Amino acid sequence: MAKNLGDFQDSGFPRRRPPWGIKDIIVVLVLVFLAGFAFTSIGARFLDRVPLLVPGLNSREAVLFFAVGFVQALCFIGLVLFCVSGKYHTPPAAIGLIRFSRRDILCTGVPGGLGILVVVRFLMSLIAFLTHETPPPQPLTELLVNIRSWQSLLISFLLVGVLAPLGEEIYFRGFVYPALRSRLGVLPAVLISSSFFGALHFDPFRFLPLAVGGAALAVMCERTGSLFPSIAAHSTWNITMLLLLLEGRSF
Secondary structure (H helix, E strand, C coil): CCCCHHHHCCCCCCCCCCCCCHHHHHHHHHHHHHHHHHHHHHHHHHHCCCCCCCCCCCCHHHHHHHHHHHHHHHHHHHHHHHHHHHHCCCCHHHHCCCCCCHHHHHHHHHHHHHHHHHHHHHHHHHHHHHHCCCCCCCHHHHHHHCCCCHHHHHHHHHHHHHHHHHHHHHHHHHHHHHHHHHHHCHHHHHHHHHHHHHHCCCCHHHHHHHHHHHHHHHHHHHHHCCCHHHHHHHHHHHHHHHHHHHCCCCC
């Protein structure tokens, strides 16, 4: 049985030892990937039988990419909340979803996200310079090239700027980081959770920049005692990156 709800109502995140552990972390991740795999299999068959419903998403691969992204983000959110509140009977405050101030968002989250983007882009350029290789385009970048309508653009911003940051922060910083921190200490938890974050993007070229970004988000949670600034930072990072990719496009 978990601790009393009152034990998690203060700003103890991420310092309090959570009732979930490594097994729960793995189970949630496996279920998310299984959901994505199942949806890909079912969705591919379904899309062969129906017309494309969103103007501007002019390929079934694009529709499937965004649909799977939505499913996996929602699964991260739903499964973590189910484990935290349903299995262990702890409130959302246990994963850092506690009250926050606008100052936390405007003075920490937003500028933090912009700073992370600058560092990530610098590291990408440095790696490209040192290896004499051009980083391969991300799947999202290739899909954005073919976006032809405001509806598909809205879907891109909703997934990349809202759902993906929310799902990833709830899982990596709200769920994984406190469990590792309580067992290993702050520095190992930051290093391991951020490496985990970078590795699960399955992009060797971008592993280090993404891991550094993940470490900055974990430190933000550690300093503020809330998950919301890191969500705002992650969202700012993604939205700014998306705007840079779309620069010069007309719709």
